[in-house]
Amino acid sequence: MTIKLPEHFRERMKELLASEYDEFEASYGRPAQAGLRLNPLKTGKPGQADKIAPAWREQPVPWCPTGYYLPEGARPGKHPHYHAGIYFIQEPSAMAPVELLDVKPGDRVLDLCAAPGGKSTQIAGKLAGSGLLVSNDNHPDRAKALLKNIELAGVRNAVVLNETPERLSGRFAGFFDKILVDAPCSGEGMFRKDPDMLRAYDAYGVDRCSAMQRSILAEAVKMLKPGGTLVYSTCTFSAEENEGVIAELLKDRPELETVEAPLRHLFAPGRPEWLGEGGAGSLADSLRRTVRLWPHRIRGEGHYAAVIRKHPDAADSEPSRAPREDRSLPAPTRSEWSAAEETLRECVNAPIEKDRRWATFGGLLTLVPEGLPSLEGLRVVRPGWAVGSFKKGRFAPSHALALGIAAEDAIRSVDFGADHPYTIRYLKGETLETGADELKLSPGAGPKGFVLVTADGFPLGWAKWQDGYLKNEYPPAWRWTP
Known part of the structure; x- marks a missing residue:
């Protein structure tokens, strides 16, 4: 085994997993499984997905219709298609919570702990441009990274906030059809994928994390409309952070119930017995409806998810305190x-x-x-x-x-193809010598002006054409690095 697991973690998992432990420990000797997820906002039309490298689309992730396992050594982040936002690099197990949330076009959806944005872009793909996505993260720098990924994916119906759950719940009481709480956790399920989680494990203990998770969930359910669905997920094995958090929530909020998560694809049921004698009580059956993803059973890392429904007859106990006019967003003059x-x-x-x-x-x-x-x-x-x-x-x-329009929506465009040397040069911010005859122009348009630069038909960004040159408008902070 190449990963040295914390001794107290090993002993606890031995006790809990019993005969399965040896297989569980052996999984840490295998490489972490990378994946990518196609962006339906950009690959939804016939033939668009076929332009993406076939080797990256050979092995589908069974629980995510847009997800694929990546072959070892693949570097999709170093390809122009990544800069066009047509896929998001994402660990395969992390694709499961949004699939369980069952987002539909037109839904109002909150991704409460959203950075860096993988699950938000997955939600946006399911909304298909209708409805509303509110993506939030309470850390300023992480919220900036979240915004970049929302923009890269070409999402047009999202709001990005940098707030605490407590402040949001007063504004959005009973507002959302669907809520995702991908909660901060001790990260036990990510030890194989991210060595930093091992180093931080003792600093972010189970007790500290579970207290934070209970607080976040308490505010999240206030924002769920009657009949709405919330998915709570973590990337840890700890029962205190998983079944224990859900048990406390159900005890406090009788208008909530768990919805059985399907046990397809070798997913496993929740383990209420791990809470100890009296820990689950009458809620044991409800907790078994939750789901665990184990790295020795599936091609992915460790995850937990619970699907929670608010009863349609639940009273709105938290009235919204939103002002009638939003003076912070003035109309253009x-x-x-x-x-x-x-x-x-x-x-x-x-x-x-x-x-x-x-x-x-x-x-x-x-x-x-x-x-x-x-x-x-x-x-x-x-x-x-x-x-x-x-x-x-x-x-x-x-x-x-x-990034939010299609190539045919532009008055002027130019396509170099992903393998054309100009494509990388454009992503590096260079000026490009380009003849007017290379531009695709709408009827009646001249060559001078803003040009949409595309790779294989997927937009990358703007340039300005004049006198045989494309002056680069690609944002400096986004530019290609070796």
């Missing part, structure tokens, strides 16, 4: 609209939906998702899809706009 419309008409074919809710936020023109309550007083990272920025009286299309 007449001069801002004029500048934005002029530029956008030169960039995209689609008409501007002026009847939608638009706001200026941090110098950005933002399309706010429909049905969003006031965000006033909350720490907002991005209140919707930022389509461009205002600077010194001018307006420029955003990188999020480029």
Whole structure:
């Protein structure tokens, strides 16, 4: 075995797993299993997924219809398709919680502990552009990484927040159809994948984590509408952080019940008996409806998930305290609209939906998702899809706009293909010598102006064409690194 497990962890797992322990320990001698998940927002049309490297799509993840196991040595993060947001690199077991959440187009969904954004982008793919996604993380730097992945995936109906669960629950009481709580945990299930989890294990003990998880869940259920579904998940084996947390929640909130998670794909049921004598009591059957993913049974790391439903007749005990007007998101002025419309008409074919809710936020023109309550007083990272920025009286299309549209939506575009040397040069931020005859133009359009650069038809970002050159508009913070 190449991984040295903490001795007290080994002894506890020996006691709990009994005859299965040797097989469990042997799994740590195998390499961690990497995976990727296709982005339906960009690969949903016939033939689009076929453009992705076949070797990366050979072995499907059985519990995720868009997931694939990666062969050893694959580096999909060093491919132009990654920079087009057409897939997300994700550990296979981590794909299961969103599948259990069963998101449908039109749902209002909260991803409460969302960074770095893998599960949020998975949710967005299932929403298919309708409904609302609120992605939140209470750590500022992690919330910035979350925003980047939301934009990379081309999500147009998401709000990114940087708040505590307590502050959110007052604003979004009884609001969401679906909630995902992928809770911070002791990380026992990630020892094989992430050595940092081993080093941090003693610092983030089971007792500390379970207390934090109970607090997060208590606020999360306040935001779930009657009849709504919440999935609680962790990447740890500890019963105190899994079945124990759910047991406490069910005792405190009788309007909640567990929904049986299917035991397909070698998933295992919850283990209420691990809570000790009297730990589960009458809730034992409810806890067996939860699900465990074991690394010695499946091709993936350790995970736990519980599907929880709020009874349709549950009373809303937490009325929303949202103000009627959201003064934090002012509508664009007449001069801002004029500048934005002029530029956008030169960039995209689609008409501007002026009847939608638009706001200026941090110098950005933002399309706010429909049905969003006031965000006033909350720490907002991005209140919707930022389509461009205002600077010194001018307006420029955003990188999020480029990644959120299709190639055919652009007035001007140029495609170099993933293997073309210009593609990497573009991602590095270089100016490219390009003839006007290489551009694809909408009828009546001239070559001068903003051009959407694509790889195999997938948008990468903007450039500006003039006099035979593409001046690079790719964001410096996103640029290709060896």
